[in-house]
Amino acid sequence: xxxxxxxxxxxxxxxxxxxxxxxxxxxxxxxxxxxxxxxxxxxxxxxxxxxxxxxxxxxxxxxxxxxxxxxxxxxxxxxxxxxxxxxxxxxxxxxxx
Numbered sequence: 001x002x003x004x005x006x007x008x009x010x011x012x013x014x015x016x017x018x019x020x021x022x023x024x025x026x027x028x029x030x031x032x033x034x035x036x037x038x039x040x041x042x043x044x045x046x047x048x049x050x051x052x053x054x055x056x057x058x059x060x061x062x063x064x065x066x067x068x069x070x071x072x073x074x075x076x077x078x079x080x081x082x083x084x085x086x087x088x089x090x091x092x093x094x095x096x097x
Contacts, residue, residue, distance in 0.1 A: 001030050001071075005080040012065075012083040022061035023083070030078055037073055053095045055081065068094050 009027060013020045035041045038050055049057045051068075058067040066089040068082040081097045082089070 001033050001035065001076050001078050003027055003030050003078045003080065008080045008083055016065065016085075019061050019065050019083075022065075023067070026058060026060060026067065034076060035071075035073055040073075041071070051094055055094050057089075057094065068097060 009023045047059045054070045060067050070079040
């Protein structure tokens, strides 16, 4: 898969260095996968949740952080839309980011 907006990971890690290993592991796994659908993604990330509008939520670092992405399986592309703490995640509308 092609991951767009990797800079969001770098920016987030500057403020939350404890997330670096987990986010880099997530990125590495994603770029080496070729998912065709939701079931393929769930086989890799069992805790990933589909929330609508092509958005998926991933638990990062044992669920300390959340990453919201938009995934277009037909284009093999993942767009990172949000990375944040639970507090901030709970205050956003994931379907509009």
